Amino acid sequence: MTTPENDLGEVKNLIPQAIGRPGQRRFCLVIEGSDHLAVGWMEKEQLQELSLSILRKLGPGPMSRSNTYAQQFGFDSAIIDTEFRVGVTTLRVDEEAGLFFVEIHERGASSTHPIIRFSGLSSMVQEMALTALEICAAGRPLCPVCHIPLDSEVRHVCPLSNGHHVV
Numbered sequence: 001m002t003t004p005e006n007d008l009g010e011v012k013n014l015i016p017q018a019i020g021r022p023g024q025r026r027f028c029l030v031i032e033g034s035d036h037l038a039v040g041w042m043e044k045e046q047l048q049e050l051s052l053s054i055l056r057k058l059g060p061g062p063m064s065r066s067n068t069y070a071q072q073f074g075f076d077s078a079i080i081d082t083e084f085r086v087g088v089t090t091l092r093v094d095e096e097a098g099l100f101f102v103e104i105h106e107r108g109a110s111s112t113h114p115i116i117r118f119s120g121l122s123s124m125v126q127e128m129a130l131t132a133l134e135i136c137a138a139g140r141p142l143c144p145v146c147h148i149p150l151d152s153e154v155r156h157v158c159p160l161s162n163g164h165h166v167v
């Protein structure tokens with residue numbers, strides 16, 4: 001087993017954020033531990049892929065949900081302990097405990113150790129993934145099954161419907 005530099009244990013909150021104007025948005029995940037605040041920056045595609053991987057493990061979640069889109073993290077007043085660019089991410093679910101485990105390696109880092117490790121309630125991680133996909137979509141219609149934004153130009157082959165469900 002490797003030892004990560006920052007093992008946050010079970011975190012209180014996971015907040016996906018898009019910062020900036022449409023077309024120039026930057027994406028990150030705010031990871032709020034009990035006494036440690038971490039921010040992992042990533043590309044929009046990375047955030048989408050991470051969210052889909054989570055939903056593949058935990059299930060697609062409810063089709064309609066209360067709107068949590070507006071949750072904004074107060075970067076101006078926050079003291080960030082760890083800030084990094086997200087590289088390879090490993091996900092594991094403990095169904096019995098209802099916990100989801102995440103290990104993130106820093107992008108471009110030479111270390112074989114993850115820069116951060118945390119766990120969270122599966123329901124919270126699932127909610128985070130759904131919110132992240134909404135943020136990435138930014139108002140575009142979403143596939144009701146996988147929550148990926150539907151592009152009117154391209155036929156949608158749904159990754160959560162055995163790849164054959166076309167919307």
Ligand SMILES: [Zn+2]
Pocket residue numbers: 143144145146147148156157158159160
């Ligand atoms: Zn779909």
